Amino acid sequence: MHRLPPRAFMVVALVLLVLAVLLGLLVGPVQIAPVKLLTLWSADQDMDGRVLELIRLPRVLLAALVGACLASCGAVMQGLFRNPLADPSLIGVSSGASVGASCVIFFGGFGFLGSGLGLPAIAIGAFLGGMAATAVVYRLATSVTGTSVSTMLLAGIAITALAGAVTSLFSFFADNEMLRRISLWQMGNLDSANWHRVMVIAAVVIPLVSVLPREGRALNAMLLGESEARHLGIGVEQLKRRLIVLTALGVGVAVAVSGVVAFVGLIVPHLVRLLIGPDHRYLIPGSALLGAVLLLLADTGARTLMSPAELPTGVITALLGAPFFVALLLRQRRGLVS
Amino acid sequence: MLEAQGLSFSIAGFSLLRDIDLRVEPGKVTAIIGPNGAGKTSLFRLLTGEQRPTAGNIALSGRPLGDWSSTQLASVMAVLPQSSRLDFPFTAREVVMMGRIPHATGLVRDTAIVDAALTAVDGSYLDKRFYTHMSGGEKQRVQLARVLAQIWEPVTDHARVLILDEPTSSFDLAHQQLTITNMRSFAAQGVGVLVVIHDLNMAARCADQLLVLSCGRIAACGSPQQVLTATTIKQVFNVDVSIGINPLTGTPLVIA
Numbered sequence: 038m039h040r041l042p043p044r045a046f047m048v049v050a051l052v053l054l055v056l057a058v059l060l061g062l063l064v065g066p067v068q069i070a071p072v073k074l075l076t077l078w079s080a081d082q083d084m085d086g087r088v089l090e091l092i093r094l095p096r097v098l099l100a101a102l103v104g105a106c107l108a109s110c111g112a113v114m115q116g117l118f119r120n121p122l123a124d125p126s127l128i129g130v131s132s133g134a135s136v137g138a139s140c141v142i143f144f145g146g147f148g149f150l151g152s153g154l155g156l157p158a159i160a161i162g163a164f165l166g167g168m169a170a171t172a173v174v175y176r177l178a179t180s181v182t183g184t185s186v187s188t189m190l191l192a193g194i195a196i197t198a199l200a201g202a203v204t205s206l207f208s209f210f211a212d213n214e215m216l217r218r219i220s221l222w223q224m225g226n227l228d229s230a231n232w233h234r235v236m237v238i239a240a241v242v243i244p245l246v247s248v249l250p251r252e253g254r255a256l257n258a259m260l261l262g263e264s265e266a267r268h269l270g271i272g273v274e275q276l277k278r279r280l281i282v283l284t285a286l287g288v289g290v291a292v293a294v295s296g297v298v299a300f301v302g303l304i305v306p307h308l309v310r311l312l313i314g315p316d317h318r319y320l321i322p323g324s325a326l327l328g329a330v331l332l333l334l335a336d337t338g339a340r341t342l343m344s345p346a347e348l349p350t351g352v353i354t355a356l357l358g359a360p361f362f363v364a365l366l367l368r369q370r371r372g373l374v375s
Numbered sequence: 376m377l378e379a380q381g382l383s384f385s386i387a388g389f390s391l392l393r394d395i396d397l398r399v400e401p402g403k404v405t406a407i408i409g410p411n412g413a414g415k416t417s418l419f420r421l422l423t424g425e426q427r428p429t430a431g432n433i434a435l436s437g438r439p440l441g442d443w444s445s446t447q448l449a450s451v452m453a454v455l456p457q458s459s460r461l462d463f464p465f466t467a468r469e470v471v472m473m474g475r476i477p478h479a480t481g482l483v484r485d486t487a488i489v490d491a492a493l494t495a496v497d498g499s500y501l502d503k504r505f506y507t508h509m510s511g512g513e514k515q516r517v518q519l520a521r522v523l524a525q526i527w528e529p530v531t532d533h534a535r536v537l538i539l540d541e542p543t544s545s546f547d548l549a550h551q552q553l554t555i556t557n558m559r560s561f562a563a564q565g566v567g568v569l570v571v572i573h574d575l576n577m578a579a580r581c582a583d584q585l586l587v588l589s590c591g592r593i594a595a596c597g598s599p600q601q602v603l604t605a606t607t608i609k610q611v612f613n614v615d616v617s618i619g620i621n622p623l624t625g626t627p628l629v630i631a
Contacts (some may be wrong), residue, residue, distance in 0.1 A: 119460075119462065119463075120462075121462070121463065254476055255476075257465075257469075257473060258473055258476055260461055260462075260463050260465075261459055261461055261470075261473065262456070262459055262460060262461075264423075264425055264454075264456055265454075265456065265459060267425070267445065268423065268449060268452070268453065268454040269449050269473060269474070269476045269477055269525070270445045270446040270447075270448065270449030270450065270476065270477040271445070271476070272445055310463075310464075314464065314465070314466075314469075315463040315464055315465055316465070316469060
């Protein structure tokens, strides 16, 4: 297996990101001529210019931020669990968020929740639900001797099942309109993008994505085993706590604004690891870049494939992601790559 | 110097170790031997700070082990556990480079140390190979190189300590010998080496001091000549042996 030099990979991914952003801006139910890009933030905008500024650009930015966030959190989770097939939702964030979101949809009247931040109550409910589920999983796995990652994995499975049952209960008692909103939310969608939301997400995701690679060396040592990492001077328990809080925060925010977008957090780090190797100092930023690119492309696809109708973004990522993932697994089993 | 006094350790009412005194002296190789279940691994865990003793103290360079910060400790004490699971495709070089995490010696120096450590375990050819594709013995050599790189050179006035649990379990004869050479050469630089080992003849060849554990207690302690006697071995392992002299090294040779 050949590895790309990490720096070369970053340059390629950056170029791809720029291209994906341009594609996302110009392609959609209405095709927009590239020259209109020059009219962004200028006074003499026509209809296309306004579509670009008020609809396309926030959506493109939201897709990029969510993709970067999910993919870099996925890379961290896979390192923390020492399992290249781990997914950021393992710690219960997504399923807890589903409970929070469906609870808000079901009972309604939680408008006060989001008023402070100008976010919809569903997003706040989802965020709180995700945080609560992660907190329970973390508490279950933590004892006086520290946090056991394997217990966390099992607790995550249990809490996910429990949360799934609660969401089903809400769905069961919901009327048709609520049911449709709950299932649409669960499919993962970026259609609610606006500038305000982009700002809130950017305020969380940009610091997060810049902080996570600093833990790269420590995460590399964690892959050797927890006691090996401890003997290399890593404060293992503090590291675990920090990373769990950061990923829960990141995934929680991403899920809150976009619903459950499947597979990005699982596949992107896996793919980047195949391309440049498992060193987290490069894997985390590389995953962030490629995650942004892939979610942007998937979202552009979601907007255009059946236009003027829009598909949920999460459906596209799962439709493309699952077969791709199976292909990776098969290649790996045949020993073509490691 | 790593020094333990009056160590006892029990889990859930079972006493695993009782009243252990031990000194890992700089410049010497100390080997712990004993039958299965004698408490070797528990002692290893206590001495490396992974678990706290129920009673007794452990001090490194005169300072209680618990008072060392993890980074400080890692810069003078390297520990090789028995089996290391690593399922990610790091190259041998990357794995050995992790041994330099506790130090801030810069990439140039670290690269030179990694080269030297890989050479010391006969692993230069593994350099760019993936850990996940290696044989058991190769993996073990890479891990050994990692801990050697960790304490390759002195950083402070404190003596360095190297603690190895069964380092040669999947080595062939040549690499067993090489490991003895490595332990001896680190000891010759003033490193205190502690090794848990099963093979009595290996222990006889590499150690200055042998510590025999039996049922959680020290059954015998001293030089290989003093400890490896037919009576002690009968007592501890319940096996009849005769003791010869290794014609190549002059150390005791246990013939079972």
